[in-house]
Amino acid sequence: MANPDVTFVAKSFMEHLPVYQVLVPFVSAPLCVLFGNRQFAWYLTFLACFISFIVSILLLNQVAEFGTISYALGGWPPPIGIEYRIDFLNAFLLVLVSGMALLTSVYLKGTIDLEVERSNQTLFLTCLLLCVSGLLGVLITGDAFNLFVFLEISSLSTYVLVAQGANKDRRALTASFDYLIMGTIGATFFVIGLGFLYAATGTLNMYDIAGRIQGDLPDRTIQVAFAFILVGLGLKGALFPLHTWLPKAYSFSPTPAAIFLASTATKVAIYAIVRFLFSVFFSHPTMLETVLVNVVMPLGILAMFVAGGIAFYQRDLKRMLAFSSVSQIGYILVGVSFMSSKGLTAAIIHLFNHGITKGLLFMCAGVIFLRYKASFYKEMSGLGRIMPWTSAAFLIGGLSLIGIPGTAGFISKWILVQAALEQGSWLIALAILLSSLIAVLYVWQVTEIMYFGDSSKKGFEISVGPFSYITIWILAVATIFFGLSTSFTLEYSSEAARVLLNEFSLTD
């Protein structure tokens, strides 16, 4: 017997999915503070992340079934009201961000007692939820100013999360302060760019702006707006050489924060860059091409080599992973700068694959860090015998970082090399392969110490809960799964690239 009320609720729930995506973690955050109990806060965090994960999967299904969703917030139709617009690209990344949020919330159940003071745990979870809702908001919104507000919600809570590492290492405070300065400059640059766009078009809806800046030649205002937006978002996305905040912020923040940031925060900023490039400024392909080929691509290639080289010289696991993140961002940017369907597919799939890989590596590094109270290579000598399972999971992540066949990282690099060859740029394909050799070096260094070093140091007895190990293995299996079965990732990312380039190729 069907209850009419229930079907009504279910129907309106399905209709309002886009707003629930952001609202669930956003409302849960103050509820955590209100009740103030850290056990309750964890359950609420877990529940909120779980619901947003389910919502993101439902949204992806809806997009796959009905195409792009446009949701008018508060019933005000765009371009007057704020529009939430979901196509394949952001639906796909919503799954990544909410999924990583869910895994992080499970992981931190096992480690939070060891890393964050009890009195701060509720607030830590609150900030994590705010960060999640901010990042989800950046992904989902179609309004440029709304994007800025969500970007700042996520960034402000990120600064707090990073600073929580201070009771282990006081350098977390200066790392957080540096990040705050750089992040705010980035956000302000973004706002300046938006101001110019608004002055030129009189609208803030991204798709409306795109329609109004079409013309033969972009005027000076549009060019300036583009430059400011690219640099501003580049600062947030740790585009080489604007990455200087990233290594410190990742290596001194508490592990749950590092996991979530490394796997999602920079990805979301790069998403915003891609969105502006191909959904807003697409009507000026020559301007895009000039900037992408002359600025973004060289910087991307430079990032692959220089940041990879710096990662090789690190003697601290977390710092090495942070620099490797910067170099991996280089691959994504090179993929974007090809401006081809294959290149964008490679970039989008690498956003996803690198997200889960880096999440896995930071999860392992977190457990290792807690055992040895440091993450220096020399402490970890012989780890393969002391913590065989975690070391094995770390190895899987490392292989994926290099791009060994059978892991997720291989798929994205394979498509990226294909995209380079499609463009006829042999040199770039060669650069991608050579820089992968650097990844071999810095991953091998750790592997050698883990498996061939003498296990004289046993570390401290710690009680990391089973939750952390479960999430590590979920991600390790996912890394291999997405390396063997590409139907999910490849289908959605190529579809996303197709939708993005659809408008773009029309104007060519």
Add this chain to the structure above:
Amino acid sequence: MVGLTLDQLKILLTGHSIYWLFIILMMTGFYIVVSRGNLIKKIIGLNLFQTSVFLFYISIGKVSGGTAPILPMKLKVDDFSVYSNPLPHVLILTAIVVGVATTALGLSLIIRIKEAYNSIEEHDLLEEDRSQFSNENNEDRKFGGFF
């Protein structure tokens, strides 16, 4: 200088004077952030930098000859009166809130830094970290009292 007549120069300076003010203020703020070692001064510079953007937004909302965009409820409304654009003001209200939150967070971080390092000069902080962690990459570190 190149190919710039006096008239063009005049327009460049006076016609765009609001932009010049905005750029000068913005660069002043930016310069303070980059050049000063004192963390409080950095935050002040950041504030100046943000404020210049707020002024820029407000200025683009101005419609020449326009009045305040307030609709009087009971007074007779002249259909032909020109109003300034209120939207940038609303945007900037939001941006001001973001700016206040950033400043508050920055200042509270400075308090924590002061407690941890007993200084808020960037130079001192670097020096102290360097002397404490200079050998972390090659020698064994003592963890006692630190964690």
